Amino acid sequence: MIKPNEAGMKVYKEANCVGCHKWHGDGGGGYGGAALSLRATALTKEQIMEVVRCGRPNTGMPYFNRDAYAAKECYGVGREELGESAPMAGPRFLRPREIEAVVDYVLAEIRGKAEPNYADCTAFFGDSSRMCQHYRPAGAEAGATDAAGRPIGR
Structure with a gap:
């Protein structure tokens, strides 16, 4: 059986979070621009889950929920309202349990940690x-x- 942090690390790798946030979560340049440091984030679990599900408009952070903007479930707006500022889809969509696993991994293994x-x-x-x-x-x-x-x- 895979431990929760192992499952989250697996999603972190497979969803290419490392492409922008790097293996250590400290961020830096990536294909979408300069990613924020997950080590320094003050976001709550619920806020991080929303960012993973919905991405961040006007940034390079993609969304990972297939239906992110279909019913105004993200930030109260739809894709048509965001226009050019709408986030792009991630390299693959994640199931709700995968989103929770990767967020739990970030909270347990990355956020608030010292230098890698x-x-x-x-x-x-x-x-x-x-x-x-x-x-x-x-x-x-x-x-x-x-x-x-x-x-x-x-």
Whole structure:
């Protein structure tokens, strides 16, 4: 059985949240522009879920709910009212449980966290990923763990 955070991480990867928010959630440049930092967001769970479902008009944040603007369920407006400022669809639509899973992942693993480190990176990519070399603490050898078996740098 997949743990809730694992399910959310899977959606985060598959829905290409990493394309703009990056693996660490700190944002930066992406295909839609400069994404906001999920680490620094003050949005509530409900607000983040609305943003994932509906996207953000006038930004590069796409919507992931197939019916986002069909019945004015997003921000009280329809697609025709938004015109050119309407968000584009995400790379794939998400089911409600997938939206909740990815939001739970953001809240548990990203929001409010300090700067990304080696342990964060290996939790996302795996212990053998070369992506994490940049975050390895000076003098730490590959595969080194602390007394609890966590990668050094946590």
